[in-house]
Amino acid sequence: MERASSRGEGRHTAQLSIAVALGVLALKWGAYLLTGSVALYSDALESVINVAAALAAWWALRIAALPADEGHPYGHTKAEYLSAVAEGVLIVLAALGILREALPALLAPQPVSLPPLGLALSVAATLINGGWALRLLREGRQLGSPALLADGQHLLSDVVTSAGVLLGIGLALVTGWHFLDPLLAAAVALHILWNGGQLVAGSVGGLMDAGVDAPTQAHICELVRGHGGGALEIHDLKTRSAGRLTFIEFHLVVPAQMTVEAAHGICDRLEDALAAELGGVRVTIHVEPQQEAKAERGGESGEAAIWLGPG
Template identity: 35%
Template sequence: MPTTTLKRRLGVLSLVVSAGLVAIKFYAYRLTHSQAVLTDALESIINVFTSGFALYSIYLAGLPKDENHPYGHGKIEYLSIGFEGALIFIAGLFIFYSATVSLIHPHAVSKPDWGVALLSLTAVVNFIVGLVLIRAGKKLNSISLVGDGQHLYIDALSSLASSAALVLVAFTGIVEFDGGAALLLGIFILVNGYRMLRRAVSGLMDETDAATVTEVIAELQAQRRPAWIDVHNLRVQRYGANLHIDCHMQMPYYFTLEQIHTELHDIEELIRARFAVEVEMFVHADPCTFAACSLCLMPNCPVRQHPFQHEVEWDLHNAVRNQRHHLKPENPGLSIS
């Protein structure tokens, strides 16, 4: 099955499940009149809106590049996460206020056994579907599916907490447990809404994904050739599931254009083979200078001016800087110029 089709089907699954579970939770609230159950139901309404928007974002992210979107439409997935986080945060504020009022003015809870049964059912369904979406989202590199799955997983935890509150009220007769549970859920929802907003802002502002950058550098280091004297100014941008990578690679200045082209093509191909997503990579070739001789392993170099001292191992610290590395012959310490 094509990746885009699978993503859309999972998005539809999330939307249908969310809508069905909201109905069950509001029915549970009608039976119990529990503030904790109402809190859980209100939070689940957000699931329906966010699942719908996530499905739309998956559709847009799957569209091919065009003249207006040369890097594709993948950024919409970060907007989806931000939209979801904003709604969750707003819902958390309302729930926090409502729960505070309920804790100050508690009211009786009826039919807690029915409430526990219905909420437990929704928790199991949300947990299973959320787990499926998270695993599929990571495999398909879809942050929308991962975010949607995490929301359902959080919803499952909320339902379990609400069920626990009903059990406590039923066995102790202390109705304040209901409002207290709702208040804690409100705080929990606020924190998770903020985290989703933070992640969306990071993606939209192209904040460095240290894990992905490290993976790219490690692959270049593992496949390193003598002609690849030095790499710097390496950047990785994520557009939905796709990656845009660019860097500067220092190579022997006496190489022909054909030799340079072959080396750059090999670099691009090995990086594409490393990631199971579409990778767009641009490598800018820099001619070497005599200052690089002391870190260059090029055999039988016809223009070498200084003996080799040691190789600079590329890592997250030095490969992302927009500066060439070299070892001064009179000073074996690493310097950057």
């Protein structure tokens, strides 16, 4: 089960993200006003999306923390995927807005300037975003939070594009090729568009009950083999993720003469091992007698069955 402290920690981080996003937006908008750069405009516009994304992540974490109820017996953790999908859509819209500004400027490039204050504001905003993105990614992995991970990935992408924007403006000033400024803005837009599409695709997979990744699936099988002593086989292993929770279910085949108490003891041992190793899991085990086994005794485990009994 999830710890309340972990859920509270995630919400606190999301609240701080809102403040950080607002601060970075002010810095980037100031840099744009000082320079008139289309590329810096595109960077500032993405920061508007960062604010909206931080608000969406905070809302999703509040909903996800609600306990299971009669209408939602599996909890509310999938709300985090809704936040990630919304963030992806907002990113796509921002990219389209940047392209709308960049294409006319590319056809009629205008000189840009990069005063020291504008440069300092842009660099400061990029450094703040970079540090906060690393924190979001670290806590997102620790808490298993799709909302925090999506926010961190977006901010990290923002850092990369900001660095590219500054490079483009610098090259435009050094070479006198003013078209580099809107060209970099268009490149930023395409990068943002790709990032938004990836976020939407990954989050939709969670909403569609996609199974865990191959390494996690293999780890689950190893844990079952290591802690399933006394049972004969498991089959029909299924997994799905819902936010920071992982649901695992399978059929456990035991000797026909085994008592209910003994079979229940094996189930408890397996559930405890999976929870200790993976954290945030809900395990459902259906116990069956020996005649329901799918793998041949002594044979290799098939794709749908893992033999646990003596070889």
